[in-house]
Amino acid sequence: MAATIKDVAKAAGVSTATVSAVVNESAYVSPALRARVLEAIRDLGFAPSQMARNLRNGKSELIAVVVADLSNPFYARMVCAAEAAVAAWGFSLIVFNSDEKPEAEKRILSRVRTLCCEGLILVPVGGTVAAVSGDHLDSRRIPTVLFGRTLEGDALDAVTIDNFAASYQATNYLIDLGHKRIGAITGPRRLSTGLARIAGMESAMSAKGLMVEPRFVRSGDFREEIAYSAARALFEQRERPSALYVANGLMALGVMRAIADIGLKCPDDVSIASTDNIPGIRGLRPNLTRTEHPIVDMVNEAVRLLVDRIKRGGAIEARHVVFPSALVVGDSCAPLRG
Amino acid sequence: MAATIKDVAKAAGVSTATVSAVVNESAYVSPALRARVLEAIRDLGFAPSQMARNLRNGKSELIAVVVADLSNPFYARMVCAAEAAVAAWGFSLIVFNSDEKPEAEKRILSRVRTLCCEGLILVPVGGTVAAVSGDHLDSRRIPTVLFGRTLEGDALDAVTIDNFAASYQATNYLIDLGHKRIGAITGPRRLSTGLARIAGMESAMSAKGLMVEPRFVRSGDFREEIAYSAARALFEQRERPSALYVANGLMALGVMRAIADIGLKCPDDVSIASTDNIPGIRGLRPNLTRTEHPIVDMVNEAVRLLVDRIKRGGAIEARHVVFPSALVVGDSCAPLRG
DNA sequence: CGATAATGCCGAAACGATTAGCTGAGAGCC
């Protein structure tokens, strides 16, 4: 087995306290002893056990990130940024995927607790705070920052985008191109993001005196496959919208594929604008018109908030940072013809 | 602070041994006591400390995955699959990104060791085994499975694709379409993958009596941006290849973008075939002709090997599993005109 | 030179779980 601090102490003829002092440079040790200890350490190949340190110090240097759908490039990108940000603060990142399943999230959160993670970045799928924090006392709550989505009824730190503005902008762009029958592939209403993006779209429409026709709206559940089916169903109706707002980038991919498979052309037959583009995939043709969001900045901010909360202990009031959205015009939209 | 097993024992009026027995179902406890214990656990919100368990049991239930480029969708997908596979075995996944930097890899590996990870899935960038396993004794080596890339000179488990066959297939397809001047955007030669894909291409060429012209070959370093620049440089020469083999999917995106930016059309002006498509991004237009590789199966196999090695202790001979590649024909290639 | 302070190191008690080994009560048997 691996050598322990006791073996080193015995070999060097000193106490474990002295070895510890040498290893951690936490106290003065006379040069003679220090040398003996270092030699013993080298001879035995001693490396202090992080597990024992963790137990003793009550730290794990672990931060958990729980995302709603790891196969979604948006979250993959988020994990990438989080890995870097967390490492910069001396932590390591444990990744979990709740796959949009509240039960899975629950299981994961209890696992996060038993792993003694020092902090948690969470894309919640449970909907309620109770589902997330359980019925536990505040003092035993793991420092948490919500990412992307918020939860009602509790004051947790959160970093989100301005979902309302994002869908408003995208929809408004379509309206300005002359479109009147604008459909949507939305996210689930149980999520704050899904809801806000629907609200933003409806608001943009009614601001211009337009109505969202329910038959042109389908939920895509933020999933590519579902969005594909939803888009097919939508466009195989007798009457079609001339433009479509798609509530996230992954679904936009599915929609694009559906449109192509049906034999329609974008933007000739239908204009597409979306929120939350697929990061890292530039050069898609047609180039999607979408609102972009600074994922890396958002993640950095989330980690900053988290580390701050870890260092400063519990009693900080909840902070909510909202990042703006920017419309990036591609060539997936065309003015309404006729 | 969080409740400990002692608090629960006191609250339930039993010993810590009984609480432990209830929690782990490791011994019979009478229904009455069991109920009292469970109630106390619920009341106090007790979750056993993994750190204490780790120390006591000498396990951490942690598996680390170190990838070479987390921003590459291929590896993002790999992490996604690994998270699921690892969770299925009761482990949690710590993710690291070496960003193709050997120094970073070294730092990460020592961190993995101090974190007492029980296993390691590694996409090596260091090149040598020494860089990976350090000068440590075998007994303290962490069970490791290499993924995607191999290392010379040591017997570690590995799961890879058949890189040679992959590039051979893709190149051969281009040749069969009549192309003779076939260029390439390659990966770095210091990597086993980069090298084997170059070899496979050259082999396919010479099998048909063709030569790879060095002026039509550029390294893209497996990076999108670099591939973009390389492709621009390649196509802005006086003479151009009529077809291009691109050594990974991420670079293929960059190449596609470069081609479009230059004003060329794929497949009309140039045919593109690649290895290792971008997973999850179907519906790209044009649809890339590429060799596909079963990432999820590969990751599952890697985790299986790893868990096997963890459970069975050290003395198993190294296993190398090679997954085949399959050519998926899209519409990014056209027969040579004229 | 004796009282006090400072120094350098050690002993042992945590940290929070698991588990081997023990205790004591109840049951079964003669």
Added chain:
DNA sequence: GGCTCTCAGCTAATCGTTTCGGCATTATCG
């Protein structure tokens, strides 16, 4: 009734660190 046998549940050791308090030994000062 006394003997053993069972077995639920307890006591205490253990994992490998860190760290508090203490204890010699030496330095400082009046």
